[in-house]
């Protein structure tokens with residue numbers, strides 16, 4: 001059996017502890033929203049691994065929230081263990097957004113984030129998401145309405161701009177700070193880029209430089225300690241928001257936080273620990289609703305567990321067709337038998353585990 005050498009641990013990048021206004025976070029590493037994935041069970045499972053600063057819900061349509069749509073109310077489901085938690089809202093109407101923010105604050109959200117990064121047409125054609133990057137005055141009015149409506153910290157997550165010729169994010173960040181926003185997350189891509197190309201580190205740095213005192217979280221393609229060190233060092237950002245990297249490695253926050261505090265990320269998870277995480281995730285899926293919901297939701301993520309565990313094609317085929325709790329239990333047992341034969345194997349980081357919208361018109 002061949003073992004890949006572990007990559008060298010990068011030097012720490014000193015920084016202060018992270019607060020969004022009055023909300024002090026336990027670490028500077030936060031879970032970025034990934035619609036369809038960052039639901040309550042996944043947030044809880046990742047929190048249990050340790051090191052997480054803040055977890056954000058999937059983006060929530062402000063109007064649908066006001067109408068009390070069942071699907072939307074599921075998105076804002078939370079528990080005491082899911083703290084601190086941020087609810088991300090989107091829309092283009094200031095009154096609607098302000099009222100949605102009040103409702104979310106009444107649900108005990110620790111903070112409220114406004115989405116100005118979503119590239120998909122379904123969101124931008126109504127003037128929300130990344131469409132707001134093109135209208136500075138409108139975006140600032142909308143943010144001001146939300147800040148004035150609630151006492152919890154309000155943050156904004158955005159992209160650098162609509163395209164490479166219009167990087168409005170630094171100007172927006174400056175204006176948002178003036179109207180009382182307590183933090184910015186900046187994904188270092190434009191709307192035009194979607195999820196392609198690479199993250200523009202200097203663009204993120206310009207947003208950091210545009211703000212006076214509020215923290216800026218760098219976001220995009222941080223999947224390893226080396227990526228994290230690079231983003232922190234080169235942009236001067238106060239913390240990181242991590243999306244897909246958390247799915248590749250749910251221990252990432254614990255490792256980052258330990259590295260940040262001591263210089264040592266600790267040992268990588270074993271295959272058995274990865275399996276235990278998968279079982280815990282499924283158990284949490286069953287606990288928030290019914291068996292059917294748990295199985296259908298698990299099917300969506302079965303592929304990335306298989307990429308990490310490599311249990312064999314036959315078991316993967318069964319996991320993606322999961323149909324009951326007892327089916328899961330028997331499959332998990334068979335996965336365990338297979339991986340116990342490889343229990344000394346080093347953990348290999350796997351990439352491309354989370355599907356991304358295939359351009360702006362994709363549905364997700």
Ligand SMILES: Cc1cc2nc3c(=O)[nH]c(=O)nc-3n(C[C@H](O)[C@H](O)[C@H](O)COP(=O)(O)O)c2cc1C
Pocket residue numbers: 032033034035036057058059088115117118157187219220221222241242243244245354355356357364
């Ligand atoms: C499947 C998927 C769903 C996403 N959903 C949201 C969302 O609901 N709200 C949001 O602000 N960003 C969303 N994003 C963008 C991520 O939060 C993040 O900005 C982006 O994936 C880059 O970070 P990463 O490389 O760490 O994943 C989504 C991305 C993906 C791939």
